Amino acid sequence: MGAFALTTLTQCFTKKKDEGKRLYETHCQSCHMDDGSGLKSLIPPLAQADYLQTQRDQLPCIIRHGMDGSIVVNGVEYNKEMPGVEHLRVDHITNLLNYIQTNFGNDNPRYTMQEVEELLEACPPTR
């Protein structure tokens, strides 16, 4: 319990606020680009992407387990495998998603950790 309190306390003094940004730079930026613009018809944009709103409930599972197959984002068809990042915890995924949903010109509702946890529990079975 003491260790938990200490961890919680320490997190207040770390750059927790920037975690979403740091996770984005580590796991997403090389494909989705610094400004979330993606790459032509190869890699879909995150910037002002309708997919972030229409598929909001799927996003935690997509980040954790990846995805493949054809999708349409802002009217353009994409078909490229995206690797998942299996080791990300619920709080990581929450921070990352909230960063994406509120940057690159996006102004979408944030997730709570509880919401992300429930969505992750309902992920479809992975291949």
Added chain:
Amino acid sequence: MSKRNSISLKNGLTAAALALAATAFYGCDNSTAQNSLPIYGEREPVERTVDGKTVIDTIYHQIPDFAFVDQDSQRVTQETVAGKVYVTDFFFTSCPTICPKMKTQMLRVYEAYKDNPNVVLLSHSIDPAHDTVAVLKDYADRLGVETAKWHLLTGDKDSIYTMAEAYLAAAQEDEGAEGGFSHSGDFYLIDQQRRIRGHYNGTEEEDVDRLIRDIPLLLNEKKDEK
């Protein structure tokens, strides 16, 4: 600024030394940038006799002949780039790390020289087993690439890795790397005699700006020789 004030003396000295080195480097770079580009790779002097006199020629590292297939099933060989300046790199379509950025930057080179038939782009796949002609075709279409300018190449794996060595590029299969291959993100600038004249970090916008500026130096070089 506050960060700078707090650095130790040792760091300060290192920074000063680096700044000095950078100045020297750029000073050098500026003076040559106007005129010519260096020739990379090993070179060897070769003596020969002309009219009874001994003349020393320098043999420069030259990219050997090659034969690959592009996204339109066309053969691409040294003939494709004969007398032309070309930019080349190594990638693979399923690469989850640096490749998308490299392709964003290569697109900038493509756009800049789209209408110049004397500039060609060759991107070699280092995963030719997966990157078949059909896969490369789909990739090129999605990038919006015209074949005549930008060839995405597949072929015999050993030949591709041998060519990577010829370009002094690092490329290898690596189970530990994301995507299964590790390779450098460099772009190489090759002149009309298939000599390496520049290498650039293909993920850095500023370095690719330098590449875009360097290409005319080689194009003009050819005119001067005529």
